[in-house]
Amino acid sequence: MKILFKLRILQSLWIPQSPSRLFHKDNRCLVSPMVSHYESINRCKEELPDYFNFASDILDKWSQLEKDGKRSAIAAFWWINDKGDEVKWSFEELGFLSRKGANVLSDPCGLQKGDRVIVILPRIPEWWILNVACMRTGIVFIPGTSQLTAKDIFYRLQASKAKCIITNDTLAPTVDSVSPDCQFLKTKLIVSECSRDGWLNFKELLKVAPADHNCIKTKSQDPxxxxxxxxxxxxxxxxxxxxxSYGLGFTVSGRYWLNLTPLDIFWNTSDTGWVKSAWSSLFSPWSCGSCVFIHYMPQFEPATVANTLSRYPITTFCTAPTAYCMLVQHGLTSYKFMSLRHCVTGGEPLNPEVMEQWKTQTGLDIYEGYGQTETVTICANVKGMKIKPGSMGKASPPYDVQVVDDWGNILPRGEEGNIAIRIKPTRPFCLFSCYLDNPEKTASTERGNFYITGDRGRMDEEEHFWFVGRADDIINSSGYRIGPFEVESALIEHPAVAESAVVSSPDPIRGEVVKAFVVLAPAFVLHDPAKLALELQEHVKKVTAPYKYPRKVEFVQELPKTVAGKIQRKVLRNKEWGRT
Incomplete structure (x- = not known):
């Protein structure tokens, strides 16, 4: 069913780019009519098309502009590692490889439109090939971080009913340990130089796969x-x-928050398992015809990042606030970033002090943005806008963002409440479709005419938004969102733990870390607390993903609870943060 948008032109909250950014020296426009068309949809000036596919309607259009000489010779994808290896693709080469990848998924993998595929790969070029190949075939792509454990992988395979899993040599044994119990899993595809029993080899199949493939026709609202x-x-x-939602939803933020054009080379450091990688390593830059730059780094190393920004002509850089903190602590005054002109961040609040130090050391501002897995960019500081340190910026089209009370009533400016997006009478097309197989959870996010983000904030008189805190108990450590339930579930499996409560605790580097309050079982009360804390930390690392383990452990006699017996995490969290 076609979704109708208001035809009136909305007054934009965004500051347009200067004309000098939009033209070459020969006055050839940097923004194609194709991109302007999809930006108009974001601004509610045009209707959402009945059918849309990012591969055919965006990527293939850029490929054609390359052939017609209307896009510069800059690469579409540029990948490097510390060993000196390098991969560069034009949009035409990306199309060629992704069509071959689409044929691999269709045959011999036997996957069809609507089938689900879990992809757990580090930052290697095949992740991008497979992403686009899934678009071409209508297969639903499910990313995962490489730190997932066997328990995590099993849960995701069962919950999603995925018919295929794609990973590398590192995680293949873990997958093999759980796959016999996964009744929906039909195919295992490995990205490796070597073969493995029970697995199809993607690299080998890609070499011999035909390059002809007709992109499947997908409706705009298809998953x-x-x-x-x-x-x-x-x-x-x-x-x-x-x-x-993602294929069209990032056009405006790519143009204005990220300030991208086809002349830009954009480096985003996010792990492929996290949503920010889709935001800033795929949809936003490729919507704008920019080059996606990737450095294969198993871990974030400030010296490596600084050297890369100095050595390569990267124009736009995105990393987490924690990473900016690590970079300024490393010291940047001895480096010269000759090409870098625009820096952005998101995923957690940016400390104004870090912003100031970055400005002092590099001469560049950091433009903060805000969004969720369920959304595209909700708010952002954009080029040309006055930056208020600590503010998330203004609302991003097409969202009508407000601060509301628990019943969905709009609150006065300056008053703290729930950050919310208007969904009635028309639900924004770039909002998530649903929490799959969980209608109760989907319904619980709505209050009156609004979708409730779960975050608390306020809006000032100039319509800038200010983040206050999360309404739920999610812990955001170095950009990793960690649910207390998973950590508590891991802890309770240890015989020493009678009860536990997990909350965030302040940390000067990571912003916040996981802290566990533990009530010991009677048989362990007299054990050495330091050794027992270390044992519990190692236990959690083994049971769940390593980044989720509690970096702080405190043994207590009892946990604060409501009269109904529910643990009051808020009491413990307030204690950690020195709040009353």
């Missing part, structure tokens, strides 16, 4: 992506996005 959240009161939930 394209599923992301697993970190649950605070239960298992991770599945967030479903359509072909239009």
């Amino acid at each position: 394209m992506l599923i992301y697993f959240t970190s649950g605070s009161t239960g298992p991770p939930k599945m967030v479903e996005h359509s072909h239009s």
Whole structure:
């Protein structure tokens, strides 16, 4: 069913780019009519098309502009590692490889439109090939971080009913340990130089796959992506996005928050398992015809990042606030970033002091943005806008963002409440479709005419938004969102633990870390607390993903509870943060 948008031209909250950014020296426009058309949809000036596919309607259009000489010779994808290896693709080469990848998924993998595929790969070029190949075939792409454990993988395979899993040599043994019990899993595809029993080899199949493939016709509202959240009161939930929500939804933020054009080279450091990688390593830059730059780094190393920004002609850089903190602590005054002109961040609040130090050391501002797995960019500081340190900026089209009370009533300016997006009378096309197989959770996010983000904030008189805190118990450590429920579930499996409560605790580097308050079983009360804390930390690392383990452990006699017996995490969290 066609979704109708208001035809009146909305007054934009965004500051347009200067004309000098929009033209070459020969006055050839940097923004194609194709991109302007999709930006108009974001601004509610045009209707959402009945059918849309990012691969055919965006990527293939850029490929054609390359052939016609209307796009510069800059690469579409540029990948490097510390060993000196390098991969560069034009949009035409990306199309060639992704069509071959689409044929691999269709045959011999035997996958069809609507089938779900879990992809757990580090930052290697095949992740991008497979992403686009899934779009071409209508297969639903489900990313996962490489730190997932056997328990995590099993849960995701069962919950999603995925018919295929794609990973590398590192995680293949883990997958093999759980796959016999996964009744929906039909195919295992490995990205490796070597063969493995029971697995199809993607690299080998890609070499011999035909390059001819007709992109399947997908409706705008057909499912394209599923992301697993970190649950605070239960298992991770599945967030479903359509072909239009991400495929079209990042056009405006790519142009204005990220300030991208076809002349730009954009480096985003996010792990492929996290939603920010889709935001800033795929949809936003490729919507604008920019080059996606990737450095294969198993871990974030400030010296490596600084050297890369100095050595390569990267114009736009995005990393987490924690990473900016690590970079300024490393010291940047001895480096010269000759090409870098625009820096952005998101995922957690940016400390104004870090912003000031970055400005002092590099001469560049950091433009903060705000969004969720369920959304595209909700708010952002954009080029040309006055930056208020600590503010998330203004609302991003097409969202009508307000601060509301618990019943969905708009609150006065300056008053704290729930950050919310208007969904009635028309639900924004770039909002998630639903929490898959969980209608109760989907319904619980609505209050009156609004979708409630779960975050608390306020809006000032100039319509800038200010983040106050999360309404739930999610812990955001170095950009990793960690649900207390998962950590508590791991702790309770240890015989020493009678009860536990997990909350955030302040940390000068990571912003916040996981802290566990533990009530010991009677038989362990007299054990050495330091050794027992270390034992519990190692236990959690083994049972769940390593980044989720409690970096702080405190043994207590009892936990604060309501009269109904529910643990009051808020009491413990307030204690950690020195709040009354």
